[in-house]
Amino acid sequence: MxxxxxxxxxxxxxxxxxxxxxxxxxxxxxxxxxxxxxxxxxxxxxxxxxxxxxxxxxxxxxxxxxxxxxxxxxxxxxxxxxxxxxxxxxxxxxxxxxxxxxxxxxxxxxxxxxxxxxxxxxxxxxxxxxxxxxxxxxxxxxxxxxxxxxxxxxxxxxxxxxxxxxxxxxxxxxxxxxxxxESDQKIQRKIGVKKIEPTIAFGKASVAIDLINPVREAYGHLTYHVEIKNEETGKKINEKTYSGLQLAPVSTYHFSIDWDDEQLVAGNYQLVLTIEDKKDNQWTFHRNFAISPDAAKQVNTVVVQENRFPYQALLIGIVGLIIGAISIFCITKWKNKRRTRRKL
The missing domain is CATH 2.60.40.10 (Immunoglobulins)
Structure with a gap:
């Protein structure tokens, strides 16, 4: 290959x-x-x-x-x-x-x-x-x-x-x-939220927010603070802060929120996302989103499969090594017996 x-x-x-x-x-x-x-x-x-x-x-x-x-x-x-x-x-x-x-x-x-x-x-x-x-x-x-x-x-x-x-x-x-x-004229910065969906990011169960920078200006030194609650109980499910991030001009960022090695649970959730830069700009987004049972199952299944230790392959390998060792031992012993008989 x-x-x-x-x-x-x-x-x-x-x-x-x-x-x-x-x-x-x-x-x-x-x-x-x-x-x-x-x-x-x-x-x-x-x-x-x-x-x-x-x-x-x-x-x-x-x-x-x-x-x-x-x-x-x-x-x-x-x-x-x-x-x-x-x-x-x-x-x-x-x-x-x-x-x-x-x-x-x-x-x-x-x-x-x-x-x-x-x-x-x-x-x-x-x-x-x-x-x-x-x-x-x-x-x-x-x-x-x-x-x-x-x-x-x-x-x-x-x-x-x-x-x-x-x-x-x-x-x-x-x-x-x-x-x-073409000019040094300043542009008013903007950030938008397109969609929120469960996903797999870096081998972990996550929730992704598609953020869009609609203007032709690069943003740097961005800080993201995320808080996610269960919509029915109000219980805080996840909270994260990310610093030092960037946005390219007129681009979408598939921003993934790590679920701390936990599995996704189907349900309705509330998101509060606050983004700040070093120019005293701040954007706060309040969004409700849902994780369906099928979506949670699909993400969790893939994550488990990707992170599962290959016990079956390891067992097959160990059995193969044992069989090989026994075979070599038996063949060697058989050859030694033949040599002994020939000498007699």
Whole structure:
């Protein structure tokens, strides 16, 4: 079976709240083994770079503007290498952080503002050994002005050649941040709740809340406080606080509330969710939701099966070892008897 293992080297992967502004991108350069990876990338910053001290693209654009930016790919290995290039829009991953490592759909309603409609570029490049090549990326902004920011990650990957018979290939990737704005006008932050449903998250029974950020602004340093009660008895069932989370612009976060290794119980519940940021914004949601018997059973069954210790497989293995040991003992004893008879 062909397998693929991935080493993702995050150069600029998150948009954090720092020094009083959380819409900007923090350069979080992760050190990697250059000998093993054999290449690195960097941004060739243009004149309209907002902060020339940053190592990612943070560009102030105009409606209808067309501009070509360049990413340098330096091949430091002793062989010619081919690299793939893709630009992924920012999304909120299941851990609650802004991510760019995959190509995922966002909640963007005006489709002309997605990075796929704005950026054109070659999807593959070959760089000779010891050389550096520039990858041009042409940005064409829509004619209609927009507020906020457009966030994406430029992902450059090298697929290593297969070196063994089982077909294991390692893909080494770098991510470089891309932020496009047209003005510094502030946007009123909003958060909405789409649905609440039982689910399985990280191998545990959970209740998931789909939260949506409908505006083009990245949120950081978010704190979530959750309280869930039984609707009939008023008994508190679950209470959690999560800190340091993020929301990507115009994205949905599948926010999962851990049930503390307990099974879900069918019934009617009341949810109170409070979300706060570092800009004195607060959102409080009161929602009633139900867990049906079928949904609870389905989640609980899967969780038990996934977490169940494989006693049956272990027993079969032990019995197999015993039978094998007995067989080897009997065969060895039989051979020894034959040798003894031959000597006589």
């Amino acid at each position: 062909k397998k693929a293992s991935y080493l993702l080297v995050i150069v600029l992967c998150s948009f954090y709240l720092l020094a009083g502004w959380d819409s900007a991108v923090q350069a979080d350069a992760a050190k990697a083994d250059e000998t093993e990876i054999g290449y690195h990338i960097y941004a060739i910053l243009p004149e309209n770079q907002k902060n020339p001290d940053s190592s990612f693209f943070d560009l102030q654009m105009k409606p209808g503007q067309k501009q070509t930016i360049e990413v340098a790919v330096a091949n430091t290995s002793v062989e010619d290498q081919t690299y793939t290039i893709e630009i992924n829009p920012a999304y909120t991953n299941d851990q609650g952080f802004i991510d760019y490592s995959e190509k995922k759909e966002t909640e963007e309603k005006q489709r002309e503002l997605t990075i796929d409609h704005i950026a054109t570029y070659e999807k593959k490049i070959t760089v000779p050994k010891g050389q550096t090549e520039k990858v041009p990326i042409t940005l064409t902004m829509p004619e209609e002005a927009y507020k906020g920011e457009l966030l994406a990650g430029i992902k450059v990957s090298k697929v290593k050649k297969q070196t063994n018979q089982v077909g294991i290939a390692n893909t080494y990737s770098y991510l470089l941040g891309l932020r496009l704005t």
